[in-house]
Amino acid sequence: MxxxxxxxxxxxxxxxxxxxxxxxxxxxxxxxxxxxxxxxxxxxxxxxxxxxxxxxxxxxxxxxxxxxxxxxxxxxxxxxxxxxxxxxxxxxxxxxxxxxxxxxxxxxxxxxxxxxxxxxxxxxxxxxxxxxxxxxxxxxxxxxxxxxxxxxxxxxxxxxxxxxxxxxxxxxxxxxxxPSRMLAMRLSTFGDGADLCRLEAGGTRLRPHDDIEGFLAVSRFRMDGPGLFSATARRFPPFLKRLLADSDMPIGAIDTIIPHQASAAALEHLKRSVPDGHARTVDIFRDHGNQIATGMPHTLHVARTSGRTPPGSHSLLIGTSAGVSLGGAVIRW
Amino acid sequence: MxxxxxxxxxxxxxxxxxxxxxxxxxxxxxxxxxxxxxxxxxxxxxxxxxxxxxxxxxxxxxxxxxxxxxxxxxxxxxxxxxxxxxxxxxxxxxxxxxxxxxxxxxxxxxxxxxxxxxxxxxxxxxxxxxxxxxxxxxxxxxxxxxxxxxxxxxxxxxxxxxxxxxxxxxxxxxxxxxPSRMLAMRLSTFGDGADLCRLEAGGTRLRPHDDIEGFLAVSRFRMDGPGLFSATARRFPPFLKRLLADSDMPIGAIDTIIPHQASAAALEHLKRSVPDGHARTVDIFRDHGNQIATGMPHTLHVARTSGRTPPGSHSLLIGTSAGVSLGGAVIRW
CATH class of the missing domain: 3.40.47.10 (Thiolase/Chalcone synthase)
Known part of the structure; x- marks a missing residue:
């Protein structure tokens, strides 16, 4: 890096x-x-x-x-x-x-x-x-x-x-x-958890003309919340540790945590996982919910426009996704 | 580059x-x-x-x-x-x-x-x-x-x-x-031609539960062949010229042309556009047709396994896509 x-x-x-x-x-x-x-x-x-x-x-x-x-x-x-x-x-x-x-x-x-x-x-x-x-x-x-x-x-x-x-x-x-630098970025994917969050209808596998009922039956998003938590929570501490090591920054040097807004529970878990997590984490979930890929850049936009990414400060971008993946980056602004 | x-x-x-x-x-x-x-x-x-x-x-x-x-x-x-x-x-x-x-x-x-x-x-x-x-x-x-x-x-x-x-x-x-080097790569997209090749059903815009008939009506691939040709053919010569200039290689130094296999007509147009185009172009269209994104790497695989990418030789990867985009790369093996 x-x-x-x-x-x-x-x-x-x-x-x-x-x-x-x-x-x-x-x-x-x-x-x-x-x-x-x-x-x-x-x-x-x-x-x-x-x-x-x-x-x-x-x-x-x-x-x-x-x-x-x-x-x-x-x-x-x-x-x-x-x-x-x-x-x-x-x-x-x-x-x-x-x-x-x-x-x-x-x-x-x-x-x-x-x-x-x-x-x-x-x-x-x-x-x-x-x-x-x-x-x-x-x-x-x-x-x-x-x-x-x-x-x-x-x-x-x-x-x-x-x-x-x-x-x-x-x-x-x-x-x-x-002036800004991405000090480290990691994406870590565990395809064994691919069925934990899924939307099956809409690609090359299911053909609506051949079986419209079967297509419609899986054309809405499905999520195994407990399974997702179990697949990501135990992997989160070593993932974060390695990301921070790559960045040569201790967690204490992170001024602002900019997470994907997965859920209130996931955000609470994140805040409890790091020192001063509640104060350092930008949380827009209550007003916007989980906006899928928009969540992280929307949160960054809010952090930036509310003065939480001043020059020289450090941010941790962090989140999980379907896949399942863990991802994060450390940025010096 | x-x-x-x-x-x-x-x-x-x-x-x-x-x-x-x-x-x-x-x-x-x-x-x-x-x-x-x-x-x-x-x-x-x-x-x-x-x-x-x-x-x-x-x-x-x-x-x-x-x-x-x-x-x-x-x-x-x-x-x-x-x-x-x-x-x-x-x-x-x-x-x-x-x-x-x-x-x-x-x-x-x-x-x-x-x-x-x-x-x-x-x-x-x-x-x-x-x-x-x-x-x-x-x-x-x-x-x-x-x-x-x-x-x-x-x-x-x-x-x-x-x-x-x-x-x-x-x-x-x-x-x-x-030993290999990518000497140049270009992707040039013209979203004004986004409707020339399209598959509309299967993303966030059309909701099958709300209008299944409307969904099914556009759930097969549609292509405006003449429009596509007109959108790409006139842009191809300057695109190729710039790609080759980026690579510092004249067209005569390209040993093997590895195209996306769009259609027999597109391949013929390509072969006629460059000197010795027929001899230098790898063409697998007759046996495989247009395999969408698979076309270019499949053609590269065939070129490689048939001895057409020896060390030190140069290949031009080139093609067009829905978007519409023109794309290409020059590689020294």
Whole structure:
């Protein structure tokens, strides 16, 4: 990681976009047939946004991207690369990056536009990929866009796999050169847990024309919460230890923890796992829920715009995803 | 690109996997109601393989990966990273990389496993990503797997968007250090052409539960062949010129052209666009058709195993994809 460590970058701008509809948890209570207050009491989420059919992944992604570009004082034409880092694509072909590129008005520009996917950790992989390219002189200005519409495939028969999710997009405008450094990044995948979080319908395996009933039966997100916890919790301490060792930073030197907002329980577990975890962790779960790949960059956007990533400070980006994977990065701003 | 140019890699092994069923074009003739010989005469394809429902993207991908690992004389446990570079994922969550990791028997290993997507050019983006990571000391041994099951979503009412496709997987085992160099790589995306090649059903935009008829109506691949040709053909000469300039290699120094196998017409256009194009281009289209993201690494596998990539020789990897994108790389072996 030392080669990356030696190369500076600048987070020049950030943005987010939220669908028009704010959905309070009492709406979810009604939907799942629980008494008012049950969802918030059980899952620690008060509100989230749901996209309407006209609010697509690429539309929200382009909105967030435009905010990030304006924040950076860049034009879309200044970009060399656009990486879409979504949990689920808008449609199978083409990827979401070309769709966002078109909506940003630079669909004739010929920049590199592609997608990366590590479900909820897609942003982390995209950031690593972009910084590698910048370290090697490949790109000068880039945009990473995460956008997810979880509400498109929720099963309200399974409250723990539905009530906690929300929709939205977040984007980061990143420039080569500058004061910031990614000191370490790790992604650690355990495919043995691939069935713990899954959405099966929508790829090459299940063919809706041949068996529409079978297709619809698995066309909503399913999650084995206890299994997921068991697969990730025991692996978290050694993962974090190794990530911090790679960064040559002790946990005490981390000023701000910027997690994927998996669930209130996962965030609480994280906060208890590290000293001063409650004070150092940026938590937007109550208002937004788990926004899949958008969670981490949205939280980074909130941290940045609320003054929690001042120059010279250190942040830990950390999370888990379907796969299952653990991922994290240590950044000096 | 100079930083990448300075770092050596070795293509340590390669492999492919094909579904059991070989489908002659006379079967396609019968399916589309044409007289025997029509498909082959019109599209230049004699046979292709189609996956049966039990032959999934990850299964074929793991088969190809195992062949590549054996060819490299590596164990799966030796890998630091696995990148899935498919055109369409096996299922939306999780990505195809964790599914392949599990099938390779290393699903408990905790290596980095993620997906990249640029439709038919996914392999090129994955190769670039992997070599960047190796150049920066991040990974030592990696596996790239492309696997696509085009036959899952073909519309035989549109012969030009169905008859030419085939299924399969290909994999490359790549090691940091060694004699080979990627001298240049370019990806150039024009999202204005995003509608020219599309598969709309299967992501977050169309919700099968809300409108199953609308979902099914766009759940097969659609392609505007003339539009695609017009969007890419005029951009190809300047793209190739710039790629070669980046590599500091004249076209005459390219020994072997390894294209994505888009169509017989596209291959013929390519061969006519460069001097000695017919002799230098590796063409496997007649036997395999357009295998989406698998096309380029499968062609590389054939080139390699037939002695067309000897040490010191130069190859041009080149292709177009939905997006639309043009992509290419120059490699010195």
């Amino acid at each position: 030392n080669a990356i460590r030696g190369i500076g970058f600048r987070l020049a701008g950030s943005g987010r976009a939220l669908p028009r509809s704010l959905v309070p948890s009492t709406d979810i209570d009604a939907r799942i047939g629980a008494e008012a207050g049950w969802t918030e009491a059980n899952f620690g989420i008060a509100t989230r946004h749901y996209a309407q059919p006209d609010e697509t992944s690429s539309m929200l992604g382009a909105q967030a991207g435009a905010v990030a570009l304006a924040d950076a004082d860049w034009n879309a034409e200044d970009l060399d690369v656009l990486i879409a880092a979504c949990g689920v694509m808008e449609q199978p072909i083409p990827g979401t990056a070309p769709l966002i590129q078109r909506r940003l008005g630079i669909g004739g520009g010929g920049i590199a536009a592609f997608d990366v996917n590590a479900t909820c950790l897609s942003f982390l992989v995209a950031l690593d990929t972009m910084l590698m390219g910048m370290a090697l002189g490949k790109w000068r200005r880039g945009l990473i866009v995460s956008s997810d519409i979880a509400s498109a495939a929720l099963d309200y028969g399974s409250p723990e796999a539905s009530a906690i999710f929300g929709d939205g997009a977040a984007a980061m405008a990143i420039e080569a050169g500058g | 100079n930083a990448i140019r300075g770092i050596g890699f070795r293509l340590a092994g390669s492999g492919r996997a094909l579904p059991r069923s070989l489908v002659p074009s006379t079967d396609i003739d019968a399916r589309i109601g044409a007289e025997a010989g029509w498909t082959e005469a019109n599209f230049g394809i004699a046979t292709r393989h189609y996956a049966q429902p039990d032959e999934t993207s990850s299964m074929l991908g793991a088969q190809a990966g195992a062949v590549a690992l054996a060819d490299a004389d590596w164990n799966a446990e030796d890998l630091d990273v696995l990148i899935a570079a498919c055109g369409v994922m096996e299922q939306p969550i999780p990505g195809t990389a964790p599914l392949i990791q599990r099938r390779l028997g290393i699903g408990g290993g905790g290596i980095a496993a993620f997906d990249v997507n640029a439709t038919c050019l996914s392999f090129l983006v994955a190769l670039d990503t992997m070599l960047m990571g190796m150049a920066l000391g991040k990974w030592r041994r990696g596996l790239i797997v492309s696997s696509d099951i085009a036959s899952a979503a073909l519309d035989y009412g549109s012969p030009e968007a169905s008859a030419i496709f085939g299924d399969g997987a290909a994999a490359m085992a790549i090691e940091a250090g060694g």
